[in-house]
Amino acid sequence: MSRILLQIVSRGATSSSIAGRTVQAFWSLQNLTRTYSSTGKEITVREALNTALDEEMGADPRVFIMGEEVGEYQGAYKISKGLLEKYGPERVVDTPITEAGFTGIAVGAAYKELRPVVEFMTFNFSMQAIDHIINSAAKSNYMSAGQLTVPIVFRGPNGAAAGVGAQHSQCFAAWYASCPGLKVLCPYSSEDARGLLKAAIRDPDPVVFLENELLYGESFSVSNEVLDANFVLPIGKAKIERQGKDITITAYSKMVGYALKAAEILAKEGISAEVINLRSIRPLDRATINESVRKTNKLVTVEEGFPQHGVGAEICASIVEESFEYLDAPVERIAGADIPMPYAANLERMAVPQIEDIVRAAKRACYRSVPYAATA
Numbered sequence: 001m002s003r004i005l006l007q008i009v010s011r012g013a014t015s016s017s018i019a020g021r022t023v024q025a026f027w028s029l030q031n032l033t034r035t036y037s038s039t040g041k042e043i044t045v046r047e048a049l050n051t052a053l054d055e056e057m058g059a060d061p062r063v064f065i066m067g068e069e070v071g072e073y074q075g076a077y078k079i080s081k082g083l084l085e086k087y088g089p090e091r092v093v094d095t096p097i098t099e100a101g102f103t104g105i106a107v108g109a110a111y112k113e114l115r116p117v118v119e120f121m122t123f124n125f126s127m128q129a130i131d132h133i134i135n136s137a138a139k140s141n142y143m144s145a146g147q148l149t150v151p152i153v154f155r156g157p158n159g160a161a162a163g164v165g166a167q168h169s170q171c172f173a174a175w176y177a178s179c180p181g182l183k184v185l186c187p188y189s190s191e192d193a194r195g196l197l198k199a200a201i202r203d204p205d206p207v208v209f210l211e212n213e214l215l216y217g218e219s220f221s222v223s224n225e226v227l228d229a230n231f232v233l234p235i236g237k238a239k240i241e242r243q244g245k246d247i248t249i250t251a252y253s254k255m256v257g258y259a260l261k262a263a264e265i266l267a268k269e270g271i272s273a274e275v276i277n278l279r280s281i282r283p284l285d286r287a288t289i290n291e292s293v294r295k296t297n298k299l300v301t302v303e304e305g306f307p308q309h310g311v312g313a314e315i316c317a318s319i320v321e322e323s324f325e326y327l328d329a330p331v332e333r334i335a336g337a338d339i340p341m342p343y344a345a346n347l348e349r350m351a352v353p354q355i356e357d358i359v360r361a362a363k364r365a366c367y368r369s370v371p372y373a374a375t376a
Contacts, residue, residue, distance in 0.1 A: 048194035067119030103129035120156035138181030158210035166340035171305035188256040195233030236283035244274030262358035307335035332361035
């Protein structure tokens with residue numbers, strides 16, 4: 001089997017490189033005349049992930065998926081729907097409930113130049129496999145002096161869902177982003193999900209791909225460009241979802257939608273907010289964030305994760321190091337409460353950021369409301 005795969009890869013080497021240069025030249029010409037392609041249609045985040053997996057499996061026989069219920073049940077969230085029937089049980093592998101076991105198998109397969117996509121039913125369960133993710137996958141390229149690559153994707157829902165308690169609601173973005181050797185991606189829209197997953201599968205390094213369960217059914221309008229099989233998004237590049245001049249709001253995953261809604265409310269009060277969809281947590285697009293803050297002179301960071309040692313804290317450090325003299329107000333950090341997630345719905349809502357929290361923080365930074373100290 002390995003000889004067949006090597007023959008396929010070697011036969012396609014020359015033609016694929018020529019095709020790659022042709023596609024690159026084509027898009028360069030296209031970008032001279034437009035900044036974005038015409039609107040195609042609306043697709044859900046679930047469909048975006050499913051089609052990305054399908055296309056990458058069809059294009060590269062080394063790609064396979066592995067996890068609990070990914071095959072016969074077609075995925076706990078139906079991300080792998082239809083793939084078992086199309087590619088068979090050798091490439092859509094149902095596993096027992098043993099994250100440590102199947103993650104270790106997948107890392108070993110990546111050592112042998114296959115490209116596994118491991119699905120965790122929730123990233124909380126990745127704790128069972130963290131030794132393989134950190135010590136086996138993330139560190140092997142460095143420890144082998146570049147002789148060993150580990151092209152593997154760990155994907156699944158991350159962060160708060162609804163009513164599933166503390167053991168199923170934690171955000172692990174900051175955890176994994178603190179580890180050298182990993183790339184950490186957090187899609188928000190269908191465009192993000194499709195373009196970033198395809199990029200992750202093609203990447204030579206291990207990628208932690210953090211989705212959000214509550215976004216799977218959300219529909220987003222995508223361009224014809226996004227629906228093209230060659231569409232990928234660059235890893236490490238943020239997207240400015242909304243231009244603004246008064247304040248910068250950074251967010252990732254589900255919080256991008258909250259930030260955009262907060263920006264609409266702020267606009268009615270005369271505050272122009274620039275919203276940055278981080279997309280990539282590691283590497284972090286510090287240049288885009290700093291450039292925006294140097295324009296707006298104010299910053300609010302938004303995340304679902306815990307405040308201590310969080311993604312927002314890293315962004316604050318970057319601003320202090322590179323753009324401190326541009327700040328006209330203290331940086332505002334909006335994060336989840338520093339507690340395990342409550343089960344009760346009313347307490348759960350209080351434990352995660354809400355749109356009104358972002359609005360209040362932005363108004364404080366713009367000196368439009370009474371600060372906390374004055375109301376204590």
